[in-house]
Amino acid sequence: MPARPSSPCRAKLCRNLTREKHGYCEDHADLAKAWTRGRAGRGRGGRPWRRLRAQVLQRDRYLCQPCQRKARAKPATAVDHIVPEAEGGPTVASNLEAICEPCHTAKTLDEARRARERAT
Template sequence: MPIAAPRPCTHPGCGVLVRDGSGRCAKHPKPQWSKPANATKRITGRKLQAMRADLFARDPLCAECKRQGRVTLATQRDHIKPLAEGGADTDDNVQGLCAPCHDAKSKTEAARGVRRAWGNYREG
């Protein structure tokens, strides 16, 4: 069976060729992913479905569209302060959003997460 051609290490700024297929050189191993010890437990199942139904019954319109003067039905239960940033899974931290507003907010939150992860990065 043929062996794949060596490729540069995927760590930013590293150009060492990697031959083992892992994508990283010995100097830059991939960090193991794990949740922080203080991560908020997500609610799932029937309890979550009941909370969604309650939210949409109380306020069926998208909160972001309402702020911008539009009228759109909410389809997503969204955490105002994301759980990944220390938000709680409580009624005062949730809002209803339409899919486009939820996607835009999620993209912004993901970008913040990447900046947090790489914020202290120093070549060395």
């Protein structure tokens, strides 16, 4: 079988050529591991997540739980972790709740702020 033609390395600003299937030169081969992993094993995407998401939405009657705690009724458009994965929360139904887009955005911004504070 003929050798694969050389192509530029996929790493930014790298000018090396490679024949590897993953597209990285020897200097950047460690980046290929992240490339091949993708989202696998992170608990989101795919049929299992869609089933769990549908189960949580049905359990919460398609209503935003944070809004319900404030005595408001709003339709939920997403499912979010109660305890974030970054803080050790598992992806199980008991740690998920239905949430509307404005609440999800506010919660995500708050989690990002807390993460920045922990990093400093």
